[in-house]
Amino acid sequence: MSRRRHSDENDGGQPHKRRRTSEPIEIEDRLESLICRVGEKSTSSLESNLEGLAGVLEADLPNYKNKILRILCTVARLLPEKLTVYSTLVGLLNARNYNFGGEFVESMIRQLKETLKLNLYNEALYLVRFLSDLVNCHVIAAPSMVAMFENFVSVVQEEDGPQVRCDWYVYAVLSSLPWVGKELYEKKDVEMERILNQIESYLKRRQKIHVPMLQVWTAEKPHPQEEYLDCLFAQVQKMKKDRWQERHILRPYIAFDSVLCEALQHNLPPFTPPPHSEDAVYPMPKVVFRMFDYTDAPEGPVMPGSHSVERFVIEENLHCIIKSHWKERKTCAAQLLSYPGKNKIPLNYHIVEVIFGELFQLPQPPHIDVMYTTLLIELCKLQPGSLPQVLAQATEMMYTRLDTMNTTCIDRFLNWFSHHLSNFQFRWSWDDWSDCLTQDLDKPKPKFVREVLEKSMRLSYHQRIVDIVPANFSALIPANPIFIYKYMDESSSSLPGYPVTIAISNAIINRSSNDEILTILKDVPNQEDDDDEGDSFNPLKIDVFLQTLLHMAAKSFSHSFSALAKFHEVLKILTDSDEGKLHILRVVYEAWRNHPQMISVLIDKMIRTQIVDCAAVANWIFSPDMAHDFTRFYVWEILHSTVRKMNKHVQKIQKELETAKEKLEKQHSKRKDSGDEEEDKNSDEEDGLLEEQIERLQEKVEFAQSEQKNLFLVIFQRFIMMLTEHLVRCETGGVDFNTPWYKNCIERLQQIFLMHHQTIQQYMVTLENLLFTAELDHHILTVYRQFCALQM
C-alpha cells in the first residue's frame, strides 16, 4: 500500500481539474463547453469560430433546441464580458432559423421578468444590455427596443416607489447606449431625444444626500468621486456629441453584416416594468472610483478620459471578468490580462484602478477583501516587469492622499498593504515616506504607517519590523507584544492583593478546585465595599485572579484559551454583574496592552463563552479608560467583530426557528394526506413537542433580537454623546471642530451604519424616535440622513 503524502509540486496553486477519460462525454456537456469557450484564445479567428459554432448549433437544433436556448440565455445573463460574441452568435442563428431567433427573444424576456422578481438586478441589467445589442445583430427591431426603453424611463413618473427603483431603470437604459446608442438614434432619433431629456430632468431633480457617505476621498482633486448616474450620463452626452462614435467595444457582428442584414427581425413584446413591491431590494447607489488619468501612464497607449464612453465600457468589462472568475485567482488574473483590445489601453492601470475601486467600495466590496490581495499577487506573478510598478505607484498616490481618505477605506488600504508586503519580504522604500516622521502621531500619514507596521508585525514578529524600517522610524514601530504583570516580583509586594496572587498561583499549579480558589480569593480586600461578605463586585479580586492566570498562560493563544476554559466557572462568578464584566475587560487590557491581537482573541473567547456580553464590550470601548486608544485600528476590529458575532448569533437562532416551523408544516401536510387514526395520535404528540420547541425558539429569537437592538442603541448613544461633547466644547472654545480625532470618530459612526446596514434597517423606527431626533447637532444627524438615503 503506497503511503500518500502531501505533495508539494505545485505551489498550492490552481489544481488541475480531474479528467473524465473513462466516462462518455454527453452531447449536452459538449454543447455547453463549445458555447462557453467560444471567443477564447484560439488558432482560428473569432469570426471563423463563430461561423463554425453557428453551423454546429443549427444542426443540433432539431434535437437540442431547449438545451441550446437555456445555455445561450444563461451566458447572456452570466458572461456579460463576452456579450458581443454571444449576440453575434444569436444573430447568426437567427439568420439561419427565424423561429429560433423568436424563441430566444421570448426566453430572454421570461428570464428578465424572473430576475427582476428575484431581486437579481445586476443580472437583469446584463439581459437588457444583451437585448439591446441584438438590435445591432438584426435580431430585434430598433423601434421595439426604443419602446422598451420608453417604458423603463416612464418609471421615473411613478408616484410611489423609492428613488433607487427609478435609478435602476434609468441606469439600464443609459448603460446599454454605448452598445446600441448609434443604431437607435439612427432609426428613432426623436424618441431617443425625448428619452434622454426625461432622463436629464430626472437626474437634475433626484436627491444625492447619500453621495458623501460613499466617497472614498472627500477632496475633489485630483479626481472627483462622481455619483455613478451623473458620470454615466456625462459619458453618454459626450458620446452623443461625438455622433455616437464608440471605438472600444469589440463587435464581431460587423464582419457578418452582409449575412445579418438579410435576416428578419423580431419585435420585442411590450414590456411593462413590474410594479414596486415591499420585498424589492434595489441595488444601492455607487460612486465612481477614479485614481488614474492620462498623465499617470508614463508611456504607451493613453488612458481614455473620465467622461469618455470607452472608460465606462472598459471598467464594466473588467468588473464583469472579476465577477465571473473571482473564485479562481489564476484564471481571473489571466482573463484580466488577456482583455481584448488591451494593446490600445494602459491595461495594467485600468486593472489596478478597478481592483482598488472594488476593494474600497462603500458600503462593502463586492467580494471578500482577501480575494483582492491574492488577485493582485497573481497579477504581479504574471506581469513581473510592469504590474508591481503600477501597484507601487498606486500605493504612493494613496499614501499622499491619506488626509482626505475615508477612514473605512484607510482600514482596508492598510490591511491590504501589510498583507501584500508580507508576501514580498516586507520590501518597501520606507525612506520615501519619512515626511510622516515630522508630523504629530495622530495625523493620518504617521498613523497609517504605525498601523501598517503593527499589522505587519502580526504576520511576522517584532524584531523583523525593527529590521525592515530605517532607524529614524523607531517612533512608529509597535510595542514589543509582551505581557505586563502587575504582581511581578518583590518590588510589587506592597500592592494590595499581592500575597493572594502567590496563593492563587500555587493553587493553580496544585490543581485546586474552583471552590478552593474562590475561598482563597475571599481574602482579597474589597476597596469598593468594606462590608462585603465576599460576594459582591470586587475589582481587586478580578484583578488578582485574572492577572495571575493570564500571566501563567501568557505563552500562546492556546495556553490562554485553555486557562479561560479551565476556570470558566470562577470567571463567571467573578463577573456576575455588569461592573464585573466591564472590569474583566479592563484587566485584560492592562495586562496585554502591548499585544492588541491577544486582547482581541481573548475578548472573542470571552464573548463566545459568555464571560462577558457584547454590550459590555461596547461600553468598555467607549469608556474613558479607552479614550487614548479610541482611534487605533485594533479597537474597531474588536467592535466590528463583536457586532458581527451578535448578528450571526441572531441569524443562527432565526434559522433554527425557521427549520422547526418547516418541520411542523411538513408534518401537518403529511397527516392531511394519510388520514390514518393511529398515525394521527402519534403525530399529535410529535406536533406537541415541536410546537413547544417552536415556542422556546421564538422566545430565544425575541430575546436575542432585543439584545441585538440594545447593542446598537448602546453604540449609537455613546457615539452621539462623544461627538456632541466634542462639538459643544469646540464651539464654546471657538476652535475648529474638524480635528483628526473628530474625522476619525464621525467616520467610525458612518462605518457602523455601512458595515451593518442590513441589520440596522430593522431598528430604524427606534433609532429615529429615540436617538436621531431633530434636536441632534446637524453634523451627526447628517450621517443618519445619508444612511437613510441609501435605500430611498
Add this chain to the structure above:
Amino acid sequence: MSILNALRSDSYVDISQYRDQHFKGNRYEQEKLLKLSCSLYVGNLSFYTTEEQVYELFSKSGDVKRIVMGLDKVKKTACGFCFVEYYTRADSEHAMRFVNGTRLDDRIIRTDWDAGFKEGRQYGRGKSGGQVRDEYRQDYDPARGGYGKIIKK
C-alpha cells in the same frame, strides 16, 4: 436559475488526492467528511511560525474557531504544520481559495481539507518524531531543521 457546469468551476475548493492513512473509516466516509469539513491542514510552515501568525493570516478569510499546532512527537516542539478550524464551511472555502499558496513567514504554505482533528493527529508521523517529509528530504531548509533526517544519519 441555472448555472452551467462550465461556469461552476471552483477548483481551489476541490478535495485533493491525499487521504489520511490513519483515518478510522473507509475511503467513502473520509471523502464525505472532507467535502463538508470546516477544518484545514496547513503544511510547509517554518518550525518558527507561531500560532499568532497563523491566526492573523487565516482570520482574513473568516473567524477562526481553533488552531492546533503540529508537534514533533518526541521533542514536543513545532514541526512545521498545523490545523485550522473555522466555524463555517464558507469561511474555510475562502481560505482554500485565497490563503492556500500564499506566503506565511516568507514561505509558500499549502492548505488542504482535513476530516477533523482527533487527539494524536497533532503529532508528526515520521520515524524521528517530525513529519514524514522531513525524514527523506534531501535539500537544506534552515527553517525546518536543516537537512532531512536521512542526510543527517
